[in-house]
Amino acid sequence: MAHRSTGVVHRRWHGLVLSVAILAVLAVLGALTARWVAQHQDRIFPISTPWGPDCSVWTGDEQVRLERDQAKRASTAAAVISQGDSAPIEQPNVDDIPDEVMDILVEGPEEDAGPSMSCRYTGEEVEFEEEEPSGLTPRATDLKAGIENDFADTSIGGYVPGGYDTGHGEDSAHYEGRALDVFYRPVNEDNRREGWLLAHWLIAHAPDYQIDVIIFDDKIWSTRYPSMGWRHYEADPDNEILRHLDHVHVDVLRGPEPGDDA
Incomplete structure (x- = not known):
């Protein structure tokens, strides 16, 4: 023993x-x-690690971590500042946000437009929603209203009354009324920077609108890989539309359709 x-x-x-x-x-x-x-850090896209605050911003010198509320206020303030007198809302208070963070969000990277902010959001359980007569689900309708509330003169498409049954890629969220396309045309540096203002606003507000995927300017973010931040998006290099150079694509969570588990 x-x-x-x-x-x-x-x-x-x-x-x-x-x-x-x-x-x-x-x-x-x-x-x-x-x-x-x-x-x-200057060679990789913004990421948000699985620990600590939800969001991060690359300033070119360092990664600055932000709590979700800070990221929402910072991205909204950047959009308001960029829009100037045409902004439909007042600028939120950002006294607790470092100046270098606001500078990079407003101006974009010095040499080239691109992603500066990323946030971690793993999605959540939601109910499946049918398209309404507008061609959008209630979640997508709420997102559209949120964008129009904070951004003036937006050109939003990606949906039609009654819904799409063709014209988009296989399994596209557009067919279920879950997706919006916000256009920034023509493709140039100024419009790229405007598009990234919206993309950052979307990623910061993802939990509020239950956003699932954002695609813009050869980059993609999704709840499937929440901590990887912006990843390279593969598409036909000669097709500006498929590369999402002229529009920000965003879709909301789907939820299981009745019978999916049957």
Whole structure:
């Protein structure tokens, strides 16, 4: 009996040592990853790690983490500042937002337009919604109203009364009335920067409108990979529309259709 007890103790001890070793390796890998990200942050798209505040902004020198409310106010303020006197709402207070964050959100990266803000949102359980006569689901209708509330003179399409049954890619959210296209034409640097103002606003407000996917300017963000931030979007390199260069595509969560689990 004493021999068996000793064996149990040895196994437990070996298990403890192994667990400590694994944790140590993970800690080293985490530190190395953080160091690599810090050194190469100007070469990668904004990400939002699975820990800490929901949102982050790359200022070119560092990654600044923001709580969700800060990100919503910052992205809204950037849109208001950019719109000037035509802005349909007043600028929210951003005294707690670093100046360098507001500068990059308003002006965009110095040399080229592109993503600066990313937020983590994993989606949530929602009920399936049928299209209304407008061609949109109630969730998509709420999102459209939210965009029009904060952005003046928007050109929003991607839906038609009665809904689409052709003209979009296979399994497109447009066929279910869950998607909007906000157009920024022609394709040029100024319109790219305007498009990113909306894209950042959308990603910051994703939980409010139960947003699932955002695509713009060769980049995609989705709830499927919430911490990876903006990823490269593969499309025909010669097709501005498929690359979403002239419009911001956004769709809302679908929810299981009755009978999906049958």
